[in-house]
Amino acid sequence: MLKQCEGSHAVAEAVGLCRPEVICAYPISPQTHIVEGLGEMVKAGDITDCEYINVESEFAAMSVAIGSSATGARTYTATASQGLLFMVEAVYNASGLGLPIVMTVANRALGAPINIWNDHSDSMSQRDCGWIQIFAENNQEAADLHIQAFKLAEELSLPVMVCMDGFILTHAYERVDIPTQEQVDQFLPPYSPRQVLDPANPVSIGAMVGPEAFTEVRYLAHAKQMQALELIPKIAREFKDIFGRDSGGLVRPYMLEDADTVVVALGSVLGTIKDTVDEMRADGISIGVLGINSFRPFPVSAIRRALSHAKRIIVLEKSFAVGIGGIVATDVRMAMDGLDQRIYTVVAGLGGRNITRSSLHRVFRMAMHDQLEALHFMDLEWNIVNKELDRERTTRRSGPIAENILRDLGQTKSNVG
Amino acid sequence: MFQVRIHGRGGQGVVTGAEMLSIAAFLEGRHAQAFPSFGSERTGAPVVAFCRIADKEIRLREPVMQPDALIIQDATLLNQIDVFSGLDPEGYVVLNTHRSFEEMGLGELATRFRPERLITVPATELSLKHVGRNAPNVPMLGAFAAASGMISLDSVAAAIREKFSGKVAEGNIAAATEAYNAAKAVMEAAHAQAM
Numbered sequence: 001m002l003k004q005c006e007g008s009h010a011v012a013e014a015v016g017l018c019r020p021e022v023i024c025a026y027p028i029s030p031q032t033h034i035v036e037g038l039g040e041m042v043k044a045g046d047i048t049d050c051e052y053i054n055v056e057s058e059f060a061a062m063s064v065a066i067g068s069s070a071t072g073a074r075t076y077t078a079t080a081s082q083g084l085l086f087m088v089e090a091v092y093n094a095s096g097l098g099l100p101i102v103m104t105v106a107n108r109a110l111g112a113p114i115n116i117w118n119d120h121s122d123s124m125s126q127r128d129c130g131w132i133q134i135f136a137e138n139n140q141e142a143a144d145l146h147i148q149a150f151k152l153a154e155e156l157s158l159p160v161m162v163c164m165d166g167f168i169l170t171h172a173y174e175r176v177d178i179p180t181q182e183q184v185d186q187f188l189p190p191y192s193p194r195q196v197l198d199p200a201n202p203v204s205i206g207a208m209v210g211p212e213a214f215t216e217v218r219y220l221a222h223a224k225q226m227q228a229l230e231l232i233p234k235i236a237r238e239f240k241d242i243f244g245r246d247s248g249g250l251v252r253p254y255m256l257e258d259a260d261t262v263v264v265a266l267g268s269v270l271g272t273i274k275d276t277v278d279e280m281r282a283d284g285i286s287i288g289v290l291g292i293n294s295f296r297p298f299p300v301s302a303i304r305r306a307l308s309h310a311k312r313i314i315v316l317e318k319s320f321a322v323g324i325g326g327i328v329a330t331d332v333r334m335a336m337d338g339l340d341q342r343i344y345t346v347v348a349g350l351g352g353r354n355i356t357r358s359s360l361h362r363v364f365r366m367a368m369h370d371q372l373e374a375l376h377f378m379d380l381e382w383n384i385v386n387k388e389l390d391r392e393r394t395t396r397r398s399g400p401i402a403e404n405i406l407r408d409l410g411q412t413k414s415n416v417g
Numbered sequence: 418m419f420q421v422r423i424h425g426r427g428g429q430g431v432v433t434g435a436e437m438l439s440i441a442a443f444l445e446g447r448h449a450q451a452f453p454s455f456g457s458e459r460t461g462a463p464v465v466a467f468c469r470i471a472d473k474e475i476r477l478r479e480p481v482m483q484p485d486a487l488i489i490q491d492a493t494l495l496n497q498i499d500v501f502s503g504l505d506p507e508g509y510v511v512l513n514t515h516r517s518f519e520e521m522g523l524g525e526l527a528t529r530f531r532p533e534r535l536i537t538v539p540a541t542e543l544s545l546k547h548v549g550r551n552a553p554n555v556p557m558l559g560a561f562a563a564a565s566g567m568i569s570l571d572s573v574a575a576a577i578r579e580k581f582s583g584k585v586a587e588g589n590i591a592a593a594t595e596a597y598n599a600a601k602a603v604m605e606a607a608h609a610q611a612m
Contacts, residue, residue, distance in 0.1 A: 002443075004439055004440045004443035004444075004449060006436070030455075116455075117455060118455075138476070167452075167453075167455040168452070168478055171452060171453060171455065172450060172451065172452040173435075173436045173439045173440070173449070173450065173451040173452070174439070174448075174449070174450045174451075174475070175443060175448060175449070268478050269478065270476075271475075271476030271477060271478050272476065272477055272478045272479055274476050275476055275477050352455060354479055354480055355478070355479065356479045356482070357477070357479060
């Protein structure tokens, strides 16, 4: 049924329709409305045969998720930012043990300095943790991907992180088609675990593995993610058969076929990029977009196929690896190895900085005239940066950087609004 | 695409107002997107929320910088921030006050924007009267519906019923209706004067 609702609410409803048996979560902005919504649904009896567990921290949330998933219960949790960092040890265990937990990451920046706004630093920090990571472009897709995520996770016996932009999606009201229980039941069979902690048939899960077998276990984790490259498009097709719409898949092309310049990005910023590309196309500029839906596994072949004709590629990402630059761009470079293309990294939207069409126009045009540096920080205020660098050159005890900059900006605290 | 920016203060239901506006537009079969300018909301702090209304899917995620309509829930913001920033010359302004734009010292607005699209409404008084608390967001939507014709009063009432129930819903509907009628009366008087 079509609804005008908050993204968090749509996700809570979608998760509820997947008949989760255990939900354990610790609230953190901007994920809070999702787990609050699920808590209310369990309490009201809208979700049946489900235990909602209030835990004392994110570390406990993932630990409980591991325990419940290992007993064969369909398990869901959600987090963001520092909460994801706090659960990291258990995050690696969940994937290492092959437990098909589904977790929403409501993407948010990482501190310090503390920042509650959106970027992709949190889930990118876990890009090598062994979880599948899929990104939603809008709230319809965020809802749909959760339904697909349970199927994907359980078929592979691997955990799946559904990444959706915090605030920008979680707190946005837009139109979402919430499926019926019958549709979801038709799509998602009951969970049939590959491994289960069962007192009647005792097994160990998570025993120590030495050098004699560790490489093989780790290789099989990689092999499973490679299987996901086949399974993700298959699940997206099955989803379309039942729900009648395109959601998920590995990559999503837009105005790509004849494009000399292609912008690559993940998540909700794809919408603003597509609107910008429409305007540039109207001016006769040959530009297109490739959205990456599955970041882990990274669809190397699909990306190479989609981008092989492009003269230049602009990877726009909401995070970066300090000391080298783009994270997504590095992976794209690997996919395009050996081809003669310019690949630019544009870092944008850090800590909630707005990504506007006007800035995108400027940066895309600079790239098209090959006037963009290989690593570009969009809308970076150089005068503020240089002032602090000057201060550090001239004063030994120059003080805390973040507070210095806020003082330079004439603010004593971060501006709201 | 029609873009609305709502200014107010924490506690005045700015975000809820944008959400209800999007629900009202959705109920009329349109695409709508509502979102706040995100931050650590505190009571009394300036808050901004946005709503876009269109006939096709809305993909744009940037804040509304060139609004077609401004809903200003708290007149004290006029001294604090440039609420009129980027407003389209053909745009609408709905301001919460029992005074006129001239009495507010905003007479010059009529030279920059179309005078018949500038509406004041005593939304705080109306919410106190009908709901018993300072919640100007709903009567402002009633006045916006009258001023712009973008949504009907019936859709505003239906959106209120999605967000609230019982006496609170009915009180808000009464407040929205009175604001709608008051705005209509002001517009008709202005129209008669212009004739």
